[in-house]
Amino acid sequence: MAITDLTGIGLYTNLSELGLWDNNITDISPLAELNNLETLLLSALTELNSDAYDPEDNPSDINNDGSINTFDLVAVAPQFGQSGENLDGDVNGDGIVNIFNLILVAAHFGE
Ligand SMILES: [Ca+2]
Numbered sequence: 001m002a003i004t005d006l007t008g009i010g011l012y013t014n015l016s017e018l019g020l021w022d023n024n025i026t027d028i029s030p031l032a033e034l035n036n037l038e039t040l041l042l043s044a045l046t047e048l049n050s051d052a053y054d055p056e057d058n059p060s061d062i063n064n065d066g067s068i069n070t071f072d073l074v075a076v077a078p079q080f081g082q083s084g085e086n087l088d089g090d091v092n093g094d095g096i097v098n099i100f101n102l103i104l105v106a107a108h109f110g111e
């Protein structure tokens with residue numbers, strides 16, 4: 001059964017690793033409650049996508065606080081599905097905020 005709603009996941013505060021691939025998540029904001037989350041696996045493509053990524057420029061740090069964590073994922077969430085220029089959540093710069101942008105942020109989680 002695919003997961004479509006993460007509401008209530010904040011109860012699992014000791015969760016340190018979470019895999020969400022093959023699910024149909026539309027709202028990841030409940031993840032902000034998971035303070036111990038260290039690894040978020042959104043897709044088996046995570047490694048593949050991180051290879052195409054320039055570590056010198058770190059757009060995955062969306063709120064520019066020097067680390068990549070749930071706050072950056074949550075910053076992407078409100079822009080999910082939007083397209084256009086100057087979207088912070090469009091970390092790969094292709095003009096649309098979609099699951100691949102979440103994967104890119106997740107690939108650098110904890111940095
Ligand atoms: Ca950040």
Ligand SMILES: [Ca+2]
Nearest residue numbers: 090092094096
């Ligand atoms: Ca994009």
